[in-house]
Structure formats: structure tokens, C-alpha cells
Amino acid sequence: MQNRPAIIETKGLALGYKKAKTIQWVAEGISFSLGSGELTCVLGPNGVGKSSLIRAILGQGVHTRGGIYFQGKPIRSFSPQSLARSISVVLTDRFSAGNLAVKQLVALGRIPFTNWLGSLAPEDE
Numbered sequence: 001m002q003n004r005p006a007i008i009e010t011k012g013l014a015l016g017y018k019k020a021k022t023i024q025w026v027a028e029g030i031s032f033s034l035g036s037g038e039l040t041c042v043l044g045p046n047g048v049g050k051s052s053l054i055r056a057i058l059g060q061g062v063h064t065r066g067g068i069y070f071q072g073k074p075i076r077s078f079s080p081q082s083l084a085r086s087i088s089v090v091l092t093d094r095f096s097a098g099n100l101a102v103k104q105l106v107a108l109g110r111i112p113f114t115n116w117l118g119s120l121a122p123e124d125e
Contacts, residue, residue: 005072006033008057012066015052023063026052030066054089084112 013030016023027049034040042050056062059075068075070083097105110124 005035006069007036007071008034009069009072010067011069013053013056013068014065015049015056016063016065017052018063025065028065051091054091058083058087058089081112 016025
């Protein structure tokens with residue numbers, strides 16, 4: 001297999017959540033590199049930080065120490081919209097669609113591409 005440049009990389013990453021006024025670290029010392037075209041499985045028992053790792057890469061509410069890089073740049077230098085254009089994730093968390101119609105549910109995937117009012121463009125329709 002040829003050596004490909006890293007798309008996502010972590011260096012000495014620690015993941016944690018705020019508990020009271022301190023951060024409770026749940027995983028530390030995470031370093032890896034994922035290249036273009038590679039298939040990767042994140043496997044482990046419940047509670048070891050698999051979903052937290054993915055949420056940290058997406059910038060979703062996980063406190064971090066160390067580095068997370070996307071295409072060689074710190075992940076925090078990207079806006080949520082630009083990350084959403086490049087990274088997609090399907091987590092196993094339960095999601096209640098409530099009273100959303102199928103069209104409305106599918107339209108949620110277009111949020112990064114809508115205007116400030118959240119309106120879909122004609123091509124999205």
C-alpha cells in the first residue's frame with residue numbers, strides 16, 4: 001500500500017468533559033493518522049471515548065488537549081460549515097425525528113449550505 005498524506009491526524013490528544021468546575025478527562029495519549037482512501041474502524045467497549053473522539057474531530061462539545069489536524073491544519077481553524085462540506089459522520093445515537101416529514105429530515109443535511117435564514121436553494125429542493 002502506498003504512503004498517502006494524512007487527512008485526519010491527532011497528536012497526544014486527550015478528551016474530556018466539564019464536570020462542575022473541572023474537566024474530567026476520559027481518554028488520553030491518542031495519536032493516529034488517517035490517509036485518503038483508507039477504511040478505519042474505531043472499536044472498543046462502551047465508555048472508552050469512541051464517540052467522544054468523533055465529536056472532538058467535529059468540534060462538538062468535547063474538551064481537548066493536544067492536536068487534531070484536518071488536511072494538515074488545526075481542526076479549530078475550520079468553521080463548522082467548511083468541516084461539514086468535507087467530513088460526514090453517522091453516529092449510532094438515537095435520534096427522534098418527532099413530527100418531521102421525510103423531506104424536512106433530509107433537508108437537515110443541507111444546513112451547512114443554507115443562507116442565514118436557513119432557506120434551501122432551488123437546487124436543494
